[in-house]
Amino acid sequence: MVLDNDSLDLIVDVGGTDTTHASFGATTTIGPTATEHVEITSTTLKLKDGSTVRLNMDSSGIAMGNQFSVDSSGNATFGGNLIIPDKA
Numbered sequence: 001m002v003l004d005n006d007s008l009d010l011i012v013d014v015g016g017t018d019t020t021h022a023s024f025g026a027t028t029t030i031g032p033t034a035t036e037h038v039e040i041t042s043t044t045l046k047l048k049d050g051s052t053v054r055l056n057m058d059s060s061g062i063a064m065g066n067q068f069s070v071d072s073s074g075n076a077t078f079g080g081n082l083i084i085p086d087k088a
Contacts, residue, residue, distance in 0.1 A: 006025050006026065007023050007024060007025030007026075008023070008024045008025070009022070009023045009024075010022040010023070019032050019034075020032065020033065026041065026042070027039060027040070027041050028040040028041075033048075033050070034050055035049065035050060036048070036049050043058055043059065044056060044057065044058040045057045045058075059072060060072055066079065067079035067080055
């Protein structure tokens, strides 16, 4: 663990390479940021795959990729096809 002036970092040595597995500060990340991880700030919660945001939640609403979103009023936007399975 490394404590510096703006965060507390959990660093794991994997085969001689240091990898940050969590960082707690103004921007908190959980998981190695090169792959799948969570990012939390004072305004957003993001599920990310490297630098690609898979899910973003903030005061405006929730978005998953660029195909689905729900705004803070509950209005949903869909891209592509909406499929409702038959209950039979």
